[in-house]
Amino acid sequence: MNVYAVIxxxxxxxxxxPASRSHRPKQLLPLAADPNESLLAATVRRLHPLINPENxxxxxxxxxxxxxxxxxxxxxxxQILAEPVPRNTAPCIGxxxxxxxxxxxxxxxxxxxxxxxxxxxxxxxxxxxRAIESAKQGLLTTIGILPTRPDTGFGYIEVxxxxxxxxxxxxxxxxxxxxxxxxEFLAGGKHLWNGGMFFFRAKDMLVAIDTYLxxxxxxxxxxxxxxxxxxxxxxxxEIFPKLPSISIDHGVMEKADKLAVVQGxxxxxxxxxxxxxxxxxxxxxxxxxxPDGAVVVDARNNLAVDLTTRADGKxxxxxxxxxxxxxxxxxxxxLLVIPRDRAQDVRSAVDVLKSRGKTGLL
Amino acid sequence: MNVYAVIxxxxxxxxxxPASRSHRPKQLLPLAADPNESLLAATVRRLHPLINPENxxxxxxxxxxxxxxxxxxxxxxxQILAEPVPRNTAPCIGxxxxxxxxxxxxxxxxxxxxxxxxxxxxxxxxxxxRAIESAKQGLLTTIGILPTRPDTGFGYIEVxxxxxxxxxxxxxxxxxxxxxxxxEFLAGGKHLWNGGMFFFRAKDMLVAIDTYLxxxxxxxxxxxxxxxxxxxxxxxxEIFPKLPSISIDHGVMEKADKLAVVQGxxxxxxxxxxxxxxxxxxxxxxxxxxPDGAVVVDARNNLAVDLTTRADGKxxxxxxxxxxxxxxxxxxxxLLVIPRDRAQDVRSAVDVLKSRGKTGLL
Numbered sequence: 001m002n003v004y005a006v007i008x009x010x011x012x013x014x015x016x017x018p019a020s021r022s023h024r025p026k027q028l029l030p031l032a033a034d035p036n037e038s039l040l041a042a043t044v045r046r047l048h049p050l051i052n053p054e055n056x057x058x059x060x061x062x063x064x065x066x067x068x069x070x071x072x073x074x075x076x077x078x079q080i081l082a083e084p085v086p087r088n089t090a091p092c093i094g095x096x097x098x099x100x101x102x103x104x105x106x107x108x109x110x111x112x113x114x115x116x117x118x119x120x121x122x123x124x125x126x127x128x129x130r131a132i133e134s135a136k137q138g139l140l141t142t143i144g145i146l147p148t149r150p151d152t153g154f155g156y157i158e159v160x161x162x163x164x165x166x167x168x169x170x171x172x173x174x175x176x177x178x179x180x181x182x183x184e185f186l187a188g189g190k191h192l193w194n195g196g197m198f199f200f201r202a203k204d205m206l207v208a209i210d211t212y213l214x215x216x217x218x219x220x221x222x223x224x225x226x227x228x229x230x231x232x233x234x235x236x237x238e239i240f241p242k243l244p245s246i247s248i249d250h251g252v253m254e255k256a257d258k259l260a261v262v263q264g265x266x267x268x269x270x271x272x273x274x275x276x277x278x279x280x281x282x283x284x285x286x287x288x289x290x291p292d293g294a295v296v297v298d299a300r301n302n303l304a305v306d307l308t309t310r311a312d313g314k315x316x317x318x319x320x321x322x323x324x325x326x327x328x329x330x331x332x333x334x335l336l337v338i339p340r341d342r343a344q345d346v347r348s349a350v351d352v353l354k355s356r357g358k359t360g361l362l
Numbered sequence: 363m364n365v366y367a368v369i370x371x372x373x374x375x376x377x378x379x380p381a382s383r384s385h386r387p388k389q390l391l392p393l394a395a396d397p398n399e400s401l402l403a404a405t406v407r408r409l410h411p412l413i414n415p416e417n418x419x420x421x422x423x424x425x426x427x428x429x430x431x432x433x434x435x436x437x438x439x440x441q442i443l444a445e446p447v448p449r450n451t452a453p454c455i456g457x458x459x460x461x462x463x464x465x466x467x468x469x470x471x472x473x474x475x476x477x478x479x480x481x482x483x484x485x486x487x488x489x490x491x492r493a494i495e496s497a498k499q500g501l502l503t504t505i506g507i508l509p510t511r512p513d514t515g516f517g518y519i520e521v522x523x524x525x526x527x528x529x530x531x532x533x534x535x536x537x538x539x540x541x542x543x544x545x546e547f548l549a550g551g552k553h554l555w556n557g558g559m560f561f562f563r564a565k566d567m568l569v570a571i572d573t574y575l576x577x578x579x580x581x582x583x584x585x586x587x588x589x590x591x592x593x594x595x596x597x598x599x600e601i602f603p604k605l606p607s608i609s610i611d612h613g614v615m616e617k618a619d620k621l622a623v624v625q626g627x628x629x630x631x632x633x634x635x636x637x638x639x640x641x642x643x644x645x646x647x648x649x650x651x652x653p654d655g656a657v658v659v660d661a662r663n664n665l666a667v668d669l670t671t672r673a674d675g676k677x678x679x680x681x682x683x684x685x686x687x688x689x690x691x692x693x694x695x696x697l698l699v700i701p702r703d704r705a706q707d708v709r710s711a712v713d714v715l716k717s718r719g720k721t722g723l724l
Contacts, residue, residue, distance in 0.1 A: 018679075018681070295711045295714045295715060297707065297710045297711060297714065298707075304697075306697070308670075310694065310695070314695070316694075316695055316696055316697055317380075317695060317696040317697070317715070317720070317723055318696075318697045319380070319696060319697065319698045319699070319700075319711040319714075320698075320699050320700075321698070321699070321700040321701075321704060321707050321708070321710060321711055322700055322701050322704040322707060323688070323699050323700065323701060326685070326699065328697070328699055330692070330697060332672065332678075333672070333676070333678055333679060334678055334679040334680075334681060335666075335668070335678055335679070335680045335681065335690070335692060335697075336681045336682075336683070337680075337681070337682050337683070337685050337688065337690055337699065338681075338682075338683040338684055338685065339683075339684050339685060342683060342684040345659065345660075345683050345684060346683070348659045348683060349657045349659060349681040349683055352657045352659065352681075353657060353679070358679070361679055
């Protein structure tokens, strides 16, 4: 099997504070339907049987190496790549691709985010299989999500000519639009959401990096030589921080010409806020997603998340009386209460804590 | 000094769940202005210098003896009277009065609730001094609180003829009125709130109990003889549970004829709900009463109480964003969120837990 996955699991993210922290970012949290499975674990699990753990690489930060390994006991630990510092997605994907190419020069690489949700996992795998087929033709392929609303929070992909049964040319990548353009995109039917998933032959990506990001290519070659010489960690620590911090979108995809997009329609969510987490969660008849044993009196459409720990291992009783549309999140050191429709404003709490120097809480 | 206080500190109370519990009832909680002083401790403190701890008796339940003693290091421990079971206020006041009378037959006794708030403590002491003067005349005296609103939650005292500078006859005691009558009372200016405070010569109360509650009087005599014989605890455990469970209001005050009422106007509150606790608490400019270090973004008129304990002794950060008029209370085993104006409905959460048999949480 020549197909590999690289799961990008380096995100920091503050949108799920106080649940998410620098040492426990979004992908390590159970923010989707199953309260016992982290988004990262779900990302690995749902690739089976298309791509299995022995072919999965995790690209994460050094400070998240142990926590990620613990969540993914079936992924070989040497395939968890720890970036010394975050340098955006181009160095991340470049390094992972070069690492895979050393082992399997003819590899097809699937790059996937670690913190998204797929409602229909079978259809997701079918779409990934189509993207792999496209990549085999030498095309840098992405999955474009069929939009369901005029969202202004995502980049869009304008679809061009049809290439094959399931693949289209990419007319262009479009930055996050304003509301008006987003509505035009939705009505026009020619635009898909950029879901941040990339599929390519390892050699095609390395050639593209050579062409469009020569500085990154040089860095990767030095790391490659160090790996051959057996001193990758030392050279990585020296070189990685100096690599250009640029996204794979800006650095490669928007410049490359052999591109393809495969359409995806599998109940995708980027789980972008507590509001999304509520949408995806299992809810009672009153729309409440609450810990087991909660007491609910005349309360509707609330999300409560209890991440506190007790010496006796028991969970807390959450009692909601007469409140609606709230998000309530508790940890051992913080409690957040915010209306669901203001979930984006969690950042402002984080900003306040930063300005107070309370980085221990972030 | 012949004046003693009996502080009734046996209340169970569910209105402050999850802060209040059977082992930590309302009077042991810091529910008024000072977040570091329980209502019981405040009740003792504010009597100084009128009545000092060596003349103060606490009437409480056996299960609250240690917790009460810990809060009141200056009250002699043998003056903390532990009722084997709660039997309402008449047996409580009768036993405490008989106990004091053994020590000081000419004592004046001031009976005070342990869980109220007095905004103007100097005026409170001045009023108590007036009630003591009235009691010295052989009158069973109560303090009637000058009403500030047509409250339907209190009993009222209809004021009769003036007896002396500060004391009036009691025309009658009135049960909790409906709204219409409460408004009439407020407009008429002849009704005061019954604040549950009683002042009398010990011997007058014992005579009144003899007259109106002979069964209680007999029980008290048996306890008295046992105390003389040195085996009070055994006899108390046997007799107290059989005493008639009746309030001092119904059992004595409403029947007695030598009554007086002294008017009180000292910012009184019975601290009846989380709403009262919010009213009494120190608040920021936006009306929020929150733990130190709270993060507030566009949030107003909230009360948050954090009673959680952490191994490192630090307190939790409470972050409120875009929410108003909420009460949020956390303990190690429960979290409550309820609008301030529904504070009375805390009981419904307690009822749910009772029906589930979760008495460990009550």
